Amino acid sequence: MSDAQISALTSSAYQQALEVIASVEPRIAEATRQELTDQRGSLKLIASENYASPAVLLTMGTWFSDKYAEGTVGHRFYAGCQNVDTVEALAAEHARELFGAEYAYAQPHSGIDANLVAFWSILAHRVEGPWLEKYGAKNVNDLTAEDWETLRHELGNQRLLGMALDAGGHLTHGFRPNISGKMFHQQQYGTDPETGLLDYDVVRAKAKEFKPLVLVAGYSAYPRRVNFAKMREIADEVGATLMVDMAHFAGLVAGKVFTGDEDPVPHAHIVTTTTHKSLRGPRGGMVLATEEYAPSVDRGCPMVLGGPLSHVMAAKAVALAEARQPAFQTYAQQVADNAKSLADGFLSRGATLVTGGTDNHIVLLDVSSFGLTGRQAESALLDAGVVTNRNSVPADPNGAWYTSGVRLGTPALTTRGFGHDEFDNVAELIVHVLQNTQPGTTKAGGPSKASYTLGDGVADKVKDASAEMLDKHPLYPGLELS
């Protein structure tokens, strides 16, 4: 089908869908329209966001949403799941083929769910399984109350080593306030204080001392590639299970930008991901595993999950089918090339970047050299129609709320067709906003970490310059709502 035909069909599908929605709750229809207008009219630089295709979006709005399907393909706790079986099997097949994985589990509702499934699968495989075997029990229901208490204690007493939040790790990698930091004894590894880069020798030394059951690699805000072969070596040296959370960079793995040692799939025991970031699918999660871990991951429901979101699994299958097309490899390479253009654009204008640059899809701008906190920078940029998120930098003096950084990512605008020149221009516009933002003062007259003043006319100038680029690269071209 041609792009024009797809646009015409998508326009009429959404036009009619919104009319039906408006007949019940017009304010939701209106907010939905407005969201499209807002997304079309702003520079979306949030590194974890993207624009899924109309095919992916449309797949989510169906009656699969109404079906309960606890269990796994061919083994459900509800009747009438034959079509969900088709959907889930296809999502898993596409995922296995795309990533070269031995096993794929498409049920997690989100990245956090995927990580919880992975944690409990590792605990089931490494702790519960051998323990049950030793006591001659088939499953936990066979245990006496006393044995069950002992096993619960064992399960709750394991160790996890993950990347620290302020070094770029995710909450679920052992951050104390998160469930991952509470269900495990946790320690964290950071990055080199001078270079901001991962130091594998430091990770190895920590792992040798701490002897974790789980070594977590992967990140949310680290602008560099990771050598997963090295991480696996470390895991093997200490007998840990290597779990890689590729939520952020799954699109770069799918698009074969990260290959060899940078591809986590051949090296990790378990890989988790979201499907909505660089992978450009629906909002959701997924787990890939080796055959060894497959049986425990397959018990994600009932171990951690309830009913799967069948409509979202269907959309995952569509998105994964898209990611298997050659065009996705071109897209993924462009995402990485554009991140370099953005980073170079900042560096050539004197801005400071964590690690001095990027080789993935993320640029982490240290805004302290502009005399601003991340919170002030994020707000001033939003006033100018540039959507980003504030982010800690390593050893951030402003903590996780105000921060000293702004995280930027290229997946979304690359989907719109932005290339080198546009990203260089984006860097110029951002620097212009930050140079013209003054930090405010508190009521007591001290320096404020939140308030700021943006120079006269700056927001309009940036919005006009952005509009020119955005008009040249429309979001969902041809999709028109009257």
Ligand code: PLP
């Ligand atoms: N893992 C990583 C590395 C992430 O960056 C995120 C989200 O930002 C998640 C997991 C959680 O994903 P979700 O928001 O879908 O739960």
